[in-house]
Amino acid sequence: MTNSSILTLDKVTMRFGGITAVKDLSIDIPKGAIVGLIGPNGAGKTTVFNVITGFYKATEGHVLFDGRDITGVPPHLVCRAGISRTFQNIRLFSTETVLQNVMVGCHVRRSAKWWMAPIGLPSFTREEKAIRERSMELLASLRLDSVADEVSSSLPYGAQRRLEIARALATRPKFLLLDEPAAGMNPQETQELMGFIREIRDRFDVTILLIEHDMKVVMGVCEYIWVLDYGEKIAEGSPEVIQSDRRVIAAYLGEEFVHHAEN
Amino acid sequence: MNRKTRNLALTGIAIALLAFFIWWAQGNLDGYKIQVTNLVAVNAILALSLNLIYGFTGMFSLGHAGFMALGAYVNALLTLTQDQKTTMWILDPIAWPFSVMHAPFFLSVVCAGLVAAFVALLIAIPVLRLGGDYLGIATLGFAEIIRVVLTNLSSITNGALGIKGIPGHANLWWNYGWFLITLFFMIRLINSNFGSVLKAIRDDEIAAKNMGINTFFYKVVSFTVGAFFAGVGGALMGSLTTTIDPKMFSFALTFNVLMFTVAGGLGSITGSVIGSIVITVLLEWLRIVENPVTIGSFEIPGIPGMRMVLFSLALILIILFRREGIMGMKEITWDGIFDRSKRGGKSE
Amino acid sequence: MFVQHFFNALTLGSLYGLIAIGYTMVYGILRLINFAHGDMFMLGAYFVFFATTLWALPWSLAVVVAIIGTALCGVLVDRMAYRPLRDAPRISALISAIGVSFFIQNLSLVLFTGLPRAVMRPDWLVNVIKFGDIRILPLAIIVPIVTAALVASLLWVIYRTKPGLAMRAISKDIETTRLMGVPVDKVIAMTFAIGSALAAASGIMWALRYPQINPFMGLVPGNKAFIAAVFGGIGSIQGAVVGGMILGFIEIMVVAFFPGLSGYRDAFAFILLIVILLMKPTGLMGEKLEDKI
Ligand SMILES: Nc1ncnc2c1ncn2[C@@H]1O[C@H](COP(=O)(O)OP(=O)(O)O)[C@@H](O)[C@H]1O
Ligand SMILES: [Mg+2]
Numbered sequence: 001m002t003n004s005s006i007l008t009l010d011k012v013t014m015r016f017g018g019i020t021a022v023k024d025l026s027i028d029i030p031k032g033a034i035v036g037l038i039g040p041n042g043a044g045k046t047t048v049f050n051v052i053t054g055f056y057k058a059t060e061g062h063v064l065f066d067g068r069d070i071t072g073v074p075p076h077l078v079c080r081a082g083i084s085r086t087f088q089n090i091r092l093f094s095t096e097t098v099l100q101n102v103m104v105g106c107h108v109r110r111s112a113k114w115w116m117a118p119i120g121l122p123s124f125t126r127e128e129k130a131i132r133e134r135s136m137e138l139l140a141s142l143r144l145d146s147v148a149d150e151v152s153s154s155l156p157y158g159a160q161r162r163l164e165i166a167r168a169l170a171t172r173p174k175f176l177l178l179d180e181p182a183a184g185m186n187p188q189e190t191q192e193l194m195g196f197i198r199e200i201r202d203r204f205d206v207t208i209l210l211i212e213h214d215m216k217v218v219m220g221v222c223e224y225i226w227v228l229d230y231g232e233k234i235a236e237g238s239p240e241v242i243q244s245d246r247r248v249i250a251a252y253l254g255e256e257f258v259h260h261a262e263n
Numbered sequence: 264m265n266r267k268t269r270n271l272a273l274t275g276i277a278i279a280l281l282a283f284f285i286w287w288a289q290g291n292l293d294g295y296k297i298q299v300t301n302l303v304a305v306n307a308i309l310a311l312s313l314n315l316i317y318g319f320t321g322m323f324s325l326g327h328a329g330f331m332a333l334g335a336y337v338n339a340l341l342t343l344t345q346d347q348k349t350t351m352w353i354l355d356p357i358a359w360p361f362s363v364m365h366a367p368f369f370l371s372v373v374c375a376g377l378v379a380a381f382v383a384l385l386i387a388i389p390v391l392r393l394g395g396d397y398l399g400i401a402t403l404g405f406a407e408i409i410r411v412v413l414t415n416l417s418s419i420t421n422g423a424l425g426i427k428g429i430p431g432h433a434n435l436w437w438n439y440g441w442f443l444i445t446l447f448f449m450i451r452l453i454n455s456n457f458g459s460v461l462k463a464i465r466d467d468e469i470a471a472k473n474m475g476i477n478t479f480f481y482k483v484v485s486f487t488v489g490a491f492f493a494g495v496g497g498a499l500m501g502s503l504t505t506t507i508d509p510k511m512f513s514f515a516l517t518f519n520v521l522m523f524t525v526a527g528g529l530g531s532i533t534g535s536v537i538g539s540i541v542i543t544v545l546l547e548w549l550r551i552v553e554n555p556v557t558i559g560s561f562e563i564p565g566i567p568g569m570r571m572v573l574f575s576l577a578l579i580l581i582i583l584f585r586r587e588g589i590m591g592m593k594e595i596t597w598d599g600i601f602d603r604s605k606r607g608g609k610s611e
Numbered sequence: 612m613f614v615q616h617f618f619n620a621l622t623l624g625s626l627y628g629l630i631a632i633g634y635t636m637v638y639g640i641l642r643l644i645n646f647a648h649g650d651m652f653m654l655g656a657y658f659v660f661f662a663t664t665l666w667a668l669p670w671s672l673a674v675v676v677a678i679i680g681t682a683l684c685g686v687l688v689d690r691m692a693y694r695p696l697r698d699a700p701r702i703s704a705l706i707s708a709i710g711v712s713f714f715i716q717n718l719s720l721v722l723f724t725g726l727p728r729a730v731m732r733p734d735w736l737v738n739v740i741k742f743g744d745i746r747i748l749p750l751a752i753i754v755p756i757v758t759a760a761l762v763a764s765l766l767w768v769i770y771r772t773k774p775g776l777a778m779r780a781i782s783k784d785i786e787t788t789r790l791m792g793v794p795v796d797k798v799i800a801m802t803f804a805i806g807s808a809l810a811a812a813s814g815i816m817w818a819l820r821y822p823q824i825n826p827f828m829g830l831v832p833g834n835k836a837f838i839a840a841v842f843g844g845i846g847s848i849q850g851a852v853v854g855g856m857i858l859g860f861i862e863i864m865v866v867a868f869f870p871g872l873s874g875y876r877d878a879f880a881f882i883l884l885i886v887i888l889l890m891k892p893t894g895l896m897g898e899k900l901e902d903k904i
């Protein structure tokens with residue numbers, strides 16, 4: 001697996017003062033996979049995302065991406081290297097339009113400089129147009145093109161989550177992290193989302209790591225799953241393996257259900 | 264005729280109308296009215312520059328008076344002749360390169376902006392790591408430091424006595440010319456994807472970083488460019504009043520600029536322009552309360568200082584009851600005026 | 612010489628510290644830089660001036676009137692200009708605070724005129740006492756003592772009384788405190804009253820030390836005291852006092868030993884501010900708050 005792995009966490013520990021949010025975590029994610037990270041609230045999942053994307057620097061251990069050590073690299077360079085994410089509490093650019101949100105995502109791959117904008121060089125104008133077109137395509141692929149000119153904060157919740165994904169894709173990531181993408185969605189939207197996630201992986205050739213509480217989503221789309229509890233990895237494996245793991249059931253439901261589940 | 268050519272034509276017509284107005288005003292308006300008209304243009308430049316920093320990029324900066332002071336002093340030093348400078352500097356004789364340096368007005372104003380921008384760059388690198396109100400107080404601090412330095416460096420600035428008799432080059436043509444340059448620059452920048460990037464930093468800096476934006480770099484750019492235009496505005500203001508001294512560039516001046524910007528609408532270019540017109544005219548109109556008024560045989564004595572009382576009251580009322588100002592974040596655009604079916608779009 | 616400088620610094624530091632407490636308390640609770648706080652300092656001095664001249668009250672009674680009057684002004688400012696903005700973006704309240712500050716200054720200019728006024732000073736406070744070569748104003752000893760007493764009683768209120776507990780709770784989490792049934796607005800009003808009263812005390816003592824008062828006298832000491840509060844770690848009362856002291860000592864001692872720098876005196880505070888913000892943004896005694904993502 002190491003050979004074709006895109007992201008490796010090597011004994012990552014993250015401490016905040018007295019709290020150890022993530023402890024000695026090692027993970028290896030194969031290229032092109034859709035994998036999941038689950039665990040009860042407060043288990044440290046979002047912290048793992050923050051460590052990968054450079055918002056926190058791991059107290060110990062290393063993050064390797066595409067063979068490169070990115071431990072402690074600031075977030076904007078992590079993005080440039082090819083990692084993008086969504087946030088558990090949606091963080092859109094709330095005053096900007098849907099289209100502008102996605103276009104901001106395109107910014108990281110552009111070559112023009114800011115001072116070309118007021119001067120209006122032809123190369124600048126051309127690039128600007130290309131970005132607009134690509135953003136519209138992205139919006140179309142997430143069925144948001146009809147609301148392209150709406151202010152992003154006016155969208156319903158499910159659409160905001162999809163817009164965050166579109167915006168993340170605009171940065172041309174090789175690796176996409178989704179933090180509870182189905183949270184707040186109704187069953188129909190969730191069903192659609194599962195389709196989107198697979199479609200995105202195939203169309204954009206990305207590896208996807210997702211945090212999710214909705215077990216239907218996790219078990220439905222993930223090929224491999226890691227389970228965290230109190231910052232520690234308590235299990236890993238295919239959905240079938242995880243579903244029958246007694247420590248996982250104990251972590252989620254409490255010890256008394258383990259026996260129940262085994263019968 | 265497609266929309267783009269139409270907008271271009273409309274912009275051309277608007278500029279021609281403005282030029283006609285200036286030509287007419289120079290022949291027909293009295294000196295006081297011309298002065299107010301000039302102030303509108305300079306204040307609009309200042310409001311736009313603060314709006315870039317605060318309204319569009321979300322950096323609460325209270326340092327505008329400092330950058331204006333730098334601009335005004337640079338322009339004064341560059342447009343006064345050597346003779347004028349040597350006779351005026353009383354506290355200390357004027358130091359060498361400053362005594363002889365001289366430039367034509369346009370270049371002088373550009374230099375004023377560049378010096379302000381350069382100092383802003385030096386300030387930005389340490390200070391912009393701070394957020395929110397800490398940034399406000401730190402930039403206020405720098406503006407005060409600039410003022411203290413200007414007061415003390417009397418061999419360059421003539422100290423607390425200030426500089427008098429600055430050539431009054433800044434007539435309507437120059438002021439409105441610079442206003443159009445600033446306006447054009449802002450429209451182009453803000454309507455581009457770089458404008459969206461600045462607004463993204465304002466809306467959510469963490470998400471912006473996650474989008475691969477070097478937020479610190481763009482904050483520095485916005486702050487420095489804003490300071491450039493503040494320096495330009497300061498230079499024009501100094502040339503307009505022909506007298507400057509360090510006291511003039513106190514926090515009260517920043518407060519005025521903040522007022523134009525907030526009243527017009529933070530994050531609205533047209534708002535800044537409208538805010539500058541409304542507030543400048545209001546401020547002049549408020550002079551009534553400071554002058555004695557005679558109604559029939561009654562004379563109501565003027566109340567000195569009342570103008571600023573009403574002015575600050577106005578700011579408080581705006582913040583309490585119409586926080587978004589006149590325009591909010593909306594813009595008036597040709598498209599908005601002429602095809603109401605299509606909302607938004609470019610303003611040009 | 613040094614002893615005199617020492618007492619000067621102690622006096623100035625106490626005065627800064629007393630103002631700084633008001634900034635730090637309000638910031639700790641509302642995350643608001645109360646720009647109008649420096650003007651409470653000015654109002655305190657003017658209350659004494661008018662109470663002694665216009666109403667011909669004895670000085671000691673005038674002080675009591677001034678402190679109560681200023682406290683009421685502080686509460687009024689909060690009620691009118693800040694409370695309606697509790698749920699608005701924080702910067703709105705800050706702009707409102709700047710507006711209030713200019714409003715108070717200019718209204719004072721209209722009402723009191725810009726003429727510098729001389730405040731009455733009881734003789735026993737300003738008759739120089741001599742210890743051998745050293746000449747000291749009684750004031751220079753009394754100001755630090757009064758300050759220490761005020762700070763001690765404030766700390767008692769904050770750590771030993773129910774309203775103090777409520778204040779500390781609000782500064783940790785205003786919403787939860789509200790849900791627990793604490794009358795949050797009343798406690799905030801009390802915070803403004805206490806802060807303004809201390810600013811008034813500082814203003815009154817300032818007027819004894821530097822007896823010319825004018826409507827803009829609060830501006831510079833106010834800004835400096837805010838810096839002292841940041842320096843000491845905003846939110847911390849002890850920090851505010853320490854910050855005020857340090858600033859007072861720096862100002863007096865630098866000018867005493869490097870007279871050539873006296874023109875830059877008003878810049879020291881800002882330089883100090885910028886240095887501390889860059890080195891330790893939480894100040895000397897502040898707590899670190901990390902953003903959760
Ligand atoms: N910036 C931070 N400062 C202090 N503690 C934090 C910070 N971020 C996360 N934590 C703590 O780390 C633990 C894990 O949080 P999180 O990663 O958000 O959990 P999850 O996403 O699995 O629900 C929690 O106890 C949380 O309080
Ligand atoms: Mg989480």
